[in-house]
Amino acid sequence: MQAVAACFLRYTRPGQSVVVGFSGGLDSSALLHAAACQAKESAIELSALHVHHGLSTNADAWADACQRVCKQLEVPLEVLRVDVPITTGEGVEAAARNVRHQALAGHSADWILLAHHAGDQAETVLHNLLRGAGVRGAAAMPESRGRVLRPLLGLPRDALQAYAEFHRLAWVEDESNADCRYTRNFLRHKVFPLIASRFPKAGQQLAAAASRFSEVDSLLEDLASLDLRGSPPEFPMSLGLFRDLPDTRSRNLLRAMLTWHQVQPPDECRLNEFVRQLRTTGNDRHPRIDLARYSLWCKAGHLHFKRQD
Structure with a gap:
């Protein structure tokens, strides 16, 4: 209360x-x-x-x-x-x-x-890390985001x-x-009890780590805003924005753009390869990535985005 x-x-x-x-x-x-x-x-x-x-x-x-x-x-x-x-x-x-x-x-x-409580937070951190998420995934759930508390x-x-x-x-x-066929239930009933038997404070430590990752994520969003160089955070966006930045900041910019459009970035392996193609491909090539909720593709020197219905 x-x-x-x-x-x-x-x-x-x-x-x-x-x-x-x-x-x-x-x-x-x-x-x-x-x-x-x-x-x-x-x-x-x-x-x-x-x-x-x-x-x-x-x-x-x-x-x-x-x-x-x-x-x-x-x-x-x-x-x-x-x-x-x-x-x-x-x-x-x-x-x-x-x-x-x-x-x-x-x-x-x-x-x-x-x-959501501290146990949910710890499960989310572990789940996101295991599926290959980056800093935002490790930050898990904030106390406040938009209208959600x-x-x-x-x-x-x-x-x-x-x-x-x-x-x-x-x-x-x-x-x-x-039902342990569902990933979160598997973590809750099978994985966490085993971890807690060796590390009794694992839940609290993971939840605390999420808070620290959240601070880092906020700083990375600020950096992405600067890297837009005055352009609106909207698609289509010029591929030049990615090509003028170092690799790490190009990847950070794409992660931030997808987050601002309320979709989850792809796993790190797919995101890294897609950004590499954005930065190096010629105008006659059209890199594309299709996920369950959205698609990204290159055309006429711009990166396009479409949400799947």
Whole structure:
């Protein structure tokens, strides 16, 4: 509750609206309860959004449970039914996460509250590093980005469970959370217990490292802004911007551009090779890279970008 109150004090103003991403699970149940307790004191207009993926046979029951909790807390709830595309090449886990984020991003509230905690942060750092992400991936999740706030990032999941049990909260259990075919569940149930047996503070150390990487990432974004040399951060962009910079700053500029356009850069190997082609290819060649959510290609001395529908 103190973490939520401090987050409201840092970012919100009286009279603003805040929506909680509410799955009905332990983490978001603890967050919603704490936010409901603090909303009146902070003069915040609080609501909740439950994204109904329909991927589980229990999905309707979860939505009903969320309705009961919100009615008890006197928090307005919107249940949004969505379709999760399974042919994007991202996998069901990533596709569902993207749809959920899009649903929250489309909400009209001034602020969006998510229930990620220190354990989620540590898992995200390790996951991103293992899949070849760079500094931004290692920075994982910030407390604040745009309208999104994550007030529980400094708390271990044990603290959330203790809070929920103390306040006798009810929550639902998603059976897919035990399915180790999903990467994050594999890390949570198989990898982290093994690491923690040798390094008991691994979770805290990874979360702390994420904070330091986040500072570095902010500095690299500042450098990319300078390297645009007054050009707007928009596509198409001149290939000359890349060719006039050292390799490392060319790669940093492309990473920043993709981040500013709200897509994830490719893994380091593919990004490095693509930037090498941008810097060295002749006008008769047209380097191209196609990913699940967007495409990049060269034409007429410019780098083009298109988001996939």
